[in-house]
Amino acid sequence: MGSATTQARTATAEALTAASGVDLDVARELFAAVGAVSGSAQLSGALSDSSAPAAARAALVTAVFGSTYRETSVALLRRAAEQRWSNAAEFVDGLEELAVRAAAVADSSADIEGELFQFSRTVASNGELELALGGRLGNASAKSSLVSTLLDGRAGAATALIVSSLVQNAHGRRVRALLRRASAIVADQRSSIVATVSTATPLSAEQRTRLENALSARYGSAVTLNTVIDPTVLGGLRVQIADDVIDSSVSTRLAELRHRIAG
Known part of the structure; x- marks a missing residue:
């Protein structure tokens, strides 16, 4: 740029x-x-x-x-x-x-970042859906209708508008990349940053608040948490903000221990 x-x-x-x-x-x-x-x-x-x-x-x-x-x-x-x-x-x-x-x-009160993240996870788990939304051959209005169906009752009007508009003008760009970019733009507009948290079990409200406060203090900005439930983490957390990774997961500590034992 x-x-x-x-x-x-x-x-x-x-x-x-x-x-x-x-x-x-x-x-x-x-x-x-x-x-x-x-x-x-x-x-x-x-x-x-x-x-x-x-x-x-x-x-x-x-x-x-x-x-x-x-x-x-x-x-x-x-x-x-x-x-x-x-x-x-x-x-x-x-x-x-x-x-x-x-x-x-x-729509300043809507959780647009979280809704975009969840839809991105849906796309990532379904190759046929990603192809249908991002393929060059698809009809733009059909893509918009598909997005409306998928997000009906699951996301607000602002998120639905962003997603349907992006897929209609994808021009060969990967849908997940478009959604990540949109989420980052929304976070920037709201003067916040997005953290993706991988954990074996859902965080309680108290745990989310403590983590948000800790990350806000560390990065000097409001933080929005996107949570991924990943059983392979075993315990602890893995937090990614842009290219910065904070990994305190049990699986990583075990892998490090096995590496040290193997010499």
Whole structure:
């Protein structure tokens, strides 16, 4: 990712924070804009062309989306188009990130990170489902309908919108990777980090609270726990935050002991 894109993402995220009236309809329109822009090389190229004046790129946004999208959505798209992006692909990725952030803002009390994690686990355990959702040959509307069926009663509207929108615009990207990225974006929007905890048995409410507090103190940020029940852990915990792993599981300690005995 180029430095121009990094600055553009920051400016776009700040515009979202300052915006008013961000609801799920706005998030839905932003996701629709992602589909429109990614589906047109001419449009994505024009909106990300740093040699063109920022005002001209913003005016193009208004011309394309102004008559059908809400004012808040158009203003956010204009702000994104005004930035300097390293290339058209990163501009599209930036719009997708903006849409995910908007969904997180629209439903700030929902456990979107946890719901995305659980759906990712469902996909990981079913190769046919992952192929159906991520395959290039599938019909976009059929994928959206499948997501709606799978998440009905199991996730909130914001999560369902994020997942269905991502699978409709997967463009060959792996579904699990899209869900992990979305979860990280939501966590960042909420100024928190996501910890994946592997344990042999479910954690009690008290254990979860103690662990959340300990991790928050260690990393200086609010922590969301995603729990994986893994009988092979035997006892203790294995915690992963990004590339950082804290492993106090019995299985790991036994493996280390066997290694030392073997010499």
